[in-house]
Amino acid sequence: MLQAPPAEPGMREEEVDTPALLLDLDAFEANLDLMAARLAGTGAKLRAHAKTHKSAVIAQQQMRRGAVGQCVQKVAEAEALAWGGVPDILVSNQVVDPRKLRRLAALSGIAKVAVCADDAAGIDTIAAVAEAAGRRMEVLVEIDVGAGRCGVSPGPEAVALAERIAASPNLIFGGLQAYHGSAQHKRGIEERRAAIAGAAEGVRRTVEQLTQRGLPCPIIGGAGTGTYELELEQGLWTEIQAGSYAFMDADYAANGEPPAFRQSLFVLSQVMSAPRDGMAVLDAGHKAVAIDSGLPLVWERPGVRYTGASDEHGALTVEGGARPKLGERLRLVPGHCDPTVDRYDWYVGVRKGRVECLWPVSARGGMA
Amino acid sequence: MLQAPPAEPGMREEEVDTPALLLDLDAFEANLDLMAARLAGTGAKLRAHAKTHKSAVIAQQQMRRGAVGQCVQKVAEAEALAWGGVPDILVSNQVVDPRKLRRLAALSGIAKVAVCADDAAGIDTIAAVAEAAGRRMEVLVEIDVGAGRCGVSPGPEAVALAERIAASPNLIFGGLQAYHGSAQHKRGIEERRAAIAGAAEGVRRTVEQLTQRGLPCPIIGGAGTGTYELELEQGLWTEIQAGSYAFMDADYAANGEPPAFRQSLFVLSQVMSAPRDGMAVLDAGHKAVAIDSGLPLVWERPGVRYTGASDEHGALTVEGGARPKLGERLRLVPGHCDPTVDRYDWYVGVRKGRVECLWPVSARGGMA
Numbered sequence: 001m002l003q004a005p006p007a008e009p010g011m012r013e014e015e016v017d018t019p020a021l022l023l024d025l026d027a028f029e030a031n032l033d034l035m036a037a038r039l040a041g042t043g044a045k046l047r048a049h050a051k052t053h054k055s056a057v058i059a060q061q062q063m064r065r066g067a068v069g070q071c072v073q074k075v076a077e078a079e080a081l082a083w084g085g086v087p088d089i090l091v092s093n094q095v096v097d098p099r100k101l102r103r104l105a106a107l108s109g110i111a112k113v114a115v116c117a118d119d120a121a122g123i124d125t126i127a128a129v130a131e132a133a134g135r136r137m138e139v140l141v142e143i144d145v146g147a148g149r150c151g152v153s154p155g156p157e158a159v160a161l162a163e164r165i166a167a168s169p170n171l172i173f174g175g176l177q178a179y180h181g182s183a184q185h186k187r188g189i190e191e192r193r194a195a196i197a198g199a200a201e202g203v204r205r206t207v208e209q210l211t212q213r214g215l216p217c218p219i220i221g222g223a224g225t226g227t228y229e230l231e232l233e234q235g236l237w238t239e240i241q242a243g244s245y246a247f248m249d250a251d252y253a254a255n256g257e258p259p260a261f262r263q264s265l266f267v268l269s270q271v272m273s274a275p276r277d278g279m280a281v282l283d284a285g286h287k288a289v290a291i292d293s294g295l296p297l298v299w300e301r302p303g304v305r306y307t308g309a310s311d312e313h314g315a316l317t318v319e320g321g322a323r324p325k326l327g328e329r330l331r332l333v334p335g336h337c338d339p340t341v342d343r344y345d346w347y348v349g350v351r352k353g354r355v356e357c358l359w360p361v362s363a364r365g366g367m368a
Numbered sequence: 369m370l371q372a373p374p375a376e377p378g379m380r381e382e383e384v385d386t387p388a389l390l391l392d393l394d395a396f397e398a399n400l401d402l403m404a405a406r407l408a409g410t411g412a413k414l415r416a417h418a419k420t421h422k423s424a425v426i427a428q429q430q431m432r433r434g435a436v437g438q439c440v441q442k443v444a445e446a447e448a449l450a451w452g453g454v455p456d457i458l459v460s461n462q463v464v465d466p467r468k469l470r471r472l473a474a475l476s477g478i479a480k481v482a483v484c485a486d487d488a489a490g491i492d493t494i495a496a497v498a499e500a501a502g503r504r505m506e507v508l509v510e511i512d513v514g515a516g517r518c519g520v521s522p523g524p525e526a527v528a529l530a531e532r533i534a535a536s537p538n539l540i541f542g543g544l545q546a547y548h549g550s551a552q553h554k555r556g557i558e559e560r561r562a563a564i565a566g567a568a569e570g571v572r573r574t575v576e577q578l579t580q581r582g583l584p585c586p587i588i589g590g591a592g593t594g595t596y597e598l599e600l601e602q603g604l605w606t607e608i609q610a611g612s613y614a615f616m617d618a619d620y621a622a623n624g625e626p627p628a629f630r631q632s633l634f635v636l637s638q639v640m641s642a643p644r645d646g647m648a649v650l651d652a653g654h655k656a657v658a659i660d661s662g663l664p665l666v667w668e669r670p671g672v673r674y675t676g677a678s679d680e681h682g683a684l685t686v687e688g689g690a691r692p693k694l695g696e697r698l699r700l701v702p703g704h705c706d707p708t709v710d711r712y713d714w715y716v717g718v719r720k721g722r723v724e725c726l727w728p729v730s731a732r733g734g735m736a
Contacts, residue, residue: 002370003444003733017467019735051679073680076371093680094640094649096695099385118643119694149681150641150649181678272462273518275486281462281518286660287710288735292677309660310549311419311706312441312461312735313517326487327464338679342655343710345733364733365371365713367387367656367680 003345011355014329018270019288021344021361022331023247025351027264029061031246034260036065039240042232047071047090047221049243052338054363055347056084058246069112071221071241075100076366082111084362091115092177092221092241094142094150096122098129100368105133114138114219116177118152123164123171130170139165140219142177143206145199149181154202159209166215175219178203179241184226185293187256196230203236226255249337251293266299266331267340268348269314271324280324282306282314282332289314289332290339299331306332371713379723382697386638387656389712389729390699391615393719395632397429399614402628404433407608410600415439415458415589417611420706422731423715424452426614437480439589439609443468444734450479452730459483460545460589460609462510462518464490466497468736473501482506482587484545486520491532491539498538507533508587510545511574513567517549522570527577534583543587546571547609552594553661555624564598571604594623617705619661634667634699635708636716637682639692648692650674650682650700657682657700658707667699674700 006017016022039046046067050059051074059070059081069088072078078089088111095101095115107113117123117139130137141161144151152158158176165173183195199222207217218238223231225244231237244252247265269284286309289296296314298304303321306314314332316324324330334340345364349357374385384390407414414435418427419442427438427449437456440446446457456479463469463483475481485491485507498505509529512519520526526544533541551563567590575585586606591599593612599605612620615633637652654677657664664682666672671689674682682700684692692698702708713732717725 003736006736017736018465096640097385097638118641121694144643149678149683150643152643270465272464273486275512275518275520284735286658287707290654291660292654310517315517326489339655343733343735365711367652367711368371368374368385 005346005358007348007355007358009355009357013268013350013353013355016268016348016355018268018329019284020268020348021341021346022266022268023347023349024264024266025349025356027262028246031261031264032061032065035242035245039066043235044232044237044240047239047241049092049241050077050081050363052243052341053246054080054341054361054366055359056081056086056362057359059084059086068239074366074368075103076368077363078104078107078113080363080366082107086111088112090140090221092179094118094122096125098125101126101129102133105129105135105137108135108137114140114174116140116142117161117165118142118150120161120164123161127168127170136170136172138172138174140174140177140221141165143202145178145180145202145222146183146195147179147181151177154206155209158206159213162210162215163213173215175217175221176203176206177221178237179222179224180227181224184224185251185255187254189256192227193230196227196234200234200236207236225252225261244337247337250297250333250335263333265334265337265341267296267334269330269332271326271328271330274323274326277323278318280316280318282316282330283312284314284332285310285312287311288343289334290336290343292339293336296332296334299333301330373714373726375716375723375726377723377725381636381718381721381723384636384716384723386636386697387652388636388716389709389714390634390636391715391717392632392634393717393724395630396614399629399632400429400433403610403613407434411603412600412605412608415607415609417460417609418445418449418731420611420709421614422448422709422729422734423727424449424454424730425727427452427454436607442734442736443471444736445731446472446475446481448731448734450475454479456480458508458589460547462486462490464493466493469494469497470501473497473503473505476503476505482508482542484508484510485529485533486510486518488529488532491529495536495538504538504540506540506542508542508545508589509533511570513546513548513570513590514551514563515547515549519545522574523577526574527581530578530583531581541583543585543589544571544574545589546605547590547592548595549592552592553619553623555622557624560595561598564595564602568602568604575604593620593629612705615705618665618701618703631701633702633705633709635664635702637698637700639694639696639698642691642694645691646686648684648686650684650698651680652682652700653677653680655679656711657702658704658711660707661704664700664702667701669698
């Protein structure tokens with residue numbers, strides 16, 4: 001079920017088997033450097049989100065540039081990172097199942113591990129598992145700062161949960177998880193600024209109330225690629241959980257202003273059929289490139305558009321430009337990087353037209 | 369990168385780790401039996417499409433009930449099936465890359481393997497690879513019978529390709545691939561009937577012209593779960609390539625009349641957050657259940673709807689019914705079965721509330 005790598009180091013890009021997940025290493029490293037430079041001297045550190053890259057290799061490169069650790073959404077992702085040497089991992093999500101919590105507790109023998117909660121019974125379950133495992137587990141309270149998904153309301157509800165954590169001998173109150181997911185994709189900077197200002201108000205109020213109860217907040221985590229500069233402006237967040245900045249995608253590129261980060265992630269695909277003028281068919285459909293946030297873009301081929309995805313086929317419409325030839329390889333910019341990465345077992349790292357490295361997507365399919 | 373199985377035989381369904389790909393074995397076996405019964409006595413055989421199930425175990429069960437073999441879309445799928453003992457495999461798709469074709473030729477040592485073509489240069493590439501490998505390869509000509517994707521026009525264009533195949537000492541002309549994909553999902557039976565009547569006209573004309581040239585058509589392949597009875601009415605197709613009938617999904621269930629096949633495939637998910645009235649959050653977002661053909665349905669929970677999918681979260685809206693509790697497990701009916709299966713490493717087979725078996729999704733991620 002693990003797929004064979006589609007390339008070998010030294011190959012030319014045109015020789016890579018398709019579909020393949022391509023990482024332009026120059027652009028990728030520039031993105032990592034740029035984020036490190038932007039956070040330097042601010043009060044905030046990067047805790048990069050591994051839900052995007054699912055790779056211990058990439059996590060290590062982010063940490064060598066100053067990231068304090070990694071976020072994940074799933075216990076299986078935490079395992080893949082810890083087994084790959086990542087020493088500090090936050091599950092930026094609720095884990096309520098005792099079996100999953102036991103796996104997380106076991107992991108805390110080789111890495112610092114924290115988890116989020118938004119429910120009193122959920123906290124009690126974590127405490128019981130921690131006690132049985134003979135560990136103290138760090139727990140953050142998730143507050144809903146506008147996304148309307150997980151998290152309790154800022155203020156008294158959050159304070160009550162924090163006190164419940166602090167009162168448990170097996171738990172440590174780690175701080176607040178305050179992520180405004182839907183703000184990442186609002187199309188204008190002022191819309192995003194207003195959303196994050198609203199989030200900041202809830203964070204500020206909750207921190208004040210926690211302080212009054214004698215509960216300090218070591219971590220205030222949140223922010224993503226689309227808004228992190230706005231969280232920095234607020235001066236509240238201590239950890240920035242951006243992930244997509246390393247890769248970028250068509251959805252982030254549509255956010256309005258010229259993006260500071262470069263497109264580094266591509267799906268390499270091949271023309272497998274071209275029976276009529278004005279069209280061609282690629283070997284990459286939506287099993288190969290996620291379409292939940294829109295269709296992929298064709299990279300640097302004017303007049304050639306990706307206009308339809310079925311399971312294994314990508315339909316190209318050709319207007320004005322030269323029709324791609326049978327067997328020709330085209331780069332696609334995924335509409336959404338995270339779920340696209342999750343469809344592959346291997347990154348193919350390329351530089352100046354040559355394959356330089358293969359990295360495993362070590363948490364591929366890690367949903368549990 | 370291979371995920372651990374989420375269950376063990378003998379477990380109760382409520383103990384299965386989530387998200388998990390659940391197969392209701394009673395419904396699944398009833399579907400396989402029903403398709404076998406419907407094809408018995410017709411001139412057509414089932415060549416079930418393994419793009420749906422990606423499993424040699426399921427392929428074997430279909431063949432024990434009379435299927436002549438399996439279809440796949442990708443060489444990696446053909447490999448997984450051949451390695452799992454499937455003796456007769458058709459790649460119902462173009463393969464134009466010489467490296468992929470060499471893998472296919474190598475496979476023909478352990479299974480009967482055929483492939484499709486819709487281009488003269490593509491046929492010459494297959495012939496060259498077959499010659500170098502010392503094999504004769506069977507090639508079908510794909511004709512476009514209305515889907516507007518791959519395939520040449522019915523009639524002279526198809527005949528010219530068939531003659532090119534027949535003229536090569538290293539190739540065998542296997543027949544016609546005539547699949548009308550988009551017809552599967554037209555919502556009314558009469559719309560589907562009209563589409564398949566149009567497809568049949570193209571097939572009939574092409575077969576007549578081939579016969580005039582002395583080229584018999586051993587295989588006329590096509591049809592899917594949404595239309596196969598209409599292809600049977602036409603009396604032309606010799607092989608029915610249905611796949612989804614084994615599982616079904618919300619998209620097929622929306623086709624208009626009560627579906628003959630039962631829902632056997634589910635994603636089992638868990639409530640991980642329920643911070644406010646009227647809502648809850650599941651641990652299955654679109655990394656866990658495909659949403660390209662619509663959101664999943666919640667199984668047998670009146671008043672509870674799945675109303676939003678992000679990467680790792682599924683938003684439930686609760687109106688009227690009882691709000692699902694934290695930690696509770698819910699079955700989801702995927703919007704689209706094929707890409708949902710491709711996200712998992714394991715089927716969890718259940719019967720009467722107990723886990724009976726674990727089967728690997730052996731071609732999971734097999735895109736090449």
